[in-house]
Amino acid sequence: MSDLPDDFTCTITNWEYIYGLCRDVADEVRSAEFDPDVIVALARGGWFAGRCCCDFLGLDDLTSLKMEHYVGTAAKASDPEVRYPMPEGSVEGKDVLIVDDIADTGESLHHAHEYVVERDPSAVRTATLQLLDTSEFDPDFVGERLEEWAWIVYPWNFIEDMIDLIQGVMERADDKRFERADIRRYLATYHDIQRIEMEIAQPDRLDEVLAEMERRGVVESADGAWQLA
Template identity: 75%
Template sequence: MSDLPDEFKCTITNWDYIYDLCREVSDDVKAAEFEPDVVVALARGGWFAGRVICDFLGLDDLTSLKMEHYVGTAQKSGEPTVRYPMPEGSVEGKDVLVMDDIADTGGSIRRAHEYVTDRDPGEVRTATLQLLGTSEFEPDFVGERLDEWAWIVYPWNFIEDMIDLTTGVMEKGADGPYTAEEIRGLLREYHRVERIEMEIAQPGRLSEVLEEMARRGIVETVGEGEVAWRLHEDAPSGP
């Protein structure tokens, strides 16, 4: 289970915002006159960023490294470890840019840097789209620095994160059932997710999240008239 407090801030992002952060990173790489031969994108969060960075830098050599750290939204599994290694020889003799979406503790990208460095590359540098002030590792290139800790909901795992967060706040609230507006209120209370912020970043998607939760057997609808939702008795716990 998460060791986070009951209440923590969540920030919801969209594709345009993340794309602009990719541009910021690539501009910094160019300004540093670093010309990597290959981008190593950390799975899963670094995949989108890694592919876009390749486009900005004119690279066609992209590989992936799977680190195991988070097992769910804001739930850590401990010290990051390599789950799926890179193909043999994929970075040997090459200058490498290791790319991830965010560094909060910095453990994942630090471990990835160590792993890549041990495989006879040329120069190895690191980059993240976002860097939290809690990170103990300083990447070479950063798209955005955030002083306040927050759980960032990225567009590529919006459904996954919002299901976990919604499950968690429904557990923390009263017995329910809850209307969609009441669920919005719980998300605001526990995670400071304002309706206007969510609608700007991911418009109209709370209903999609609830419908997917129903499809997966996490929630069920109750009553007549206005739709209300309650957790299924066998629903997994949220963060």
Template identity: 40%
Template sequence: MPKVPVKVVKWDEIVSWARRLAENIRSSGWSPDVVVAIARGGYVPARLLCDFLGVQDLLSVQVVHWPGAAQVAEKAYVKYGLSVDLSGKNVLVMDDIVDTGDSVVLAKEVVERCCRPKSVKTAALQVITSTTKFVPDYYAVEVRDWYWYQYPWTALEDMSSFIVRMLREEKQQLWTLDRLMEKFVEWYGNELLEERFLYFREALERLKRDGVLKPMDCGGQTCYKYGQ
């Protein structure tokens, strides 16, 4: 088993889940006038949901809970809130995944405090029921075991964060590309590297530009030195 279990989510799955979520909302008899995306993960799912539900008004509130891939902050907090009048409006607060529930609860409270809505409900594409303290009103997929779900809109960011975390905790300074890939699979599994290999290479380039990795010549083979 990898140290951090990762599942790669593909675009066709996301569209299918958004369509299913829209159907669940319609069948409930409740209809949102406004969708509030929880930035940043909820942006794309919220836009898809607006399309399937025919909702024109899309707003956002930014809540920070996962500053790096699979690395939770001590406490979720609102980075950017809302200041709009939503009197008489039914509002749906939307995220990509609910794993602890903290972000969704906090965003819902922000909307209720600031905006005087008629009603506020919550939604997500996925819910990890084994870890969450809060289940949203609507969701498309229930997950029982915890994984880090790697969505297309965070592919490069997650890959860079995963590499840095691995390098930091392995406490090794010099790496060949083969050794990096071997250790990456040990940490995160085969699927992520196989499905997002181009992002792996791009993440290495980003880390080189940022000075996190320094390319070196190791007897005709390119090596990377980690650390300052």
């Protein structure tokens, strides 16, 4: 999240909602009469979606492709590169569906599409659960189109994202010690994460996140309050 502005809106999702988007993507694939032989799930966000689409579409061939953004003289930060190549021959001569969780700039899907096309498949289509209007790449199949930009907190990276968000608001605030109410207030102020939204999507998990932050040495707790370690 280091490249994001200090204030940005977050939307917290749950498993049921995301599972529904997986079903919507699979419905679009069937409606288009595209019958993939293999799904390529982009790591890490596309794994859940890829596996669910396999179930909906009756596929048992699932492989993974890890795209990563590098920073340095050899590559711009915005240029995703392949970190873990797919096994040789895994898509050759096959109809391929590439699946990711979200297209923000669309660069990961675009580069993944190029990478797969170079490996002699019969056909390649792309899908994403959610598509932001900032994406310059238009996937073939989309579960949901989002007109307003937001950082989407998915169930599979809830703790990871919430640790980053809570640490970020603690660093910005003038307070040195934070009770639960303080943390919730700053999450609402800086990221529009309202308590009712969080409790509906991921109920009773704030203490779990704080406990994990303490285990990782990010915060220290005493007398029902937390401070940065």
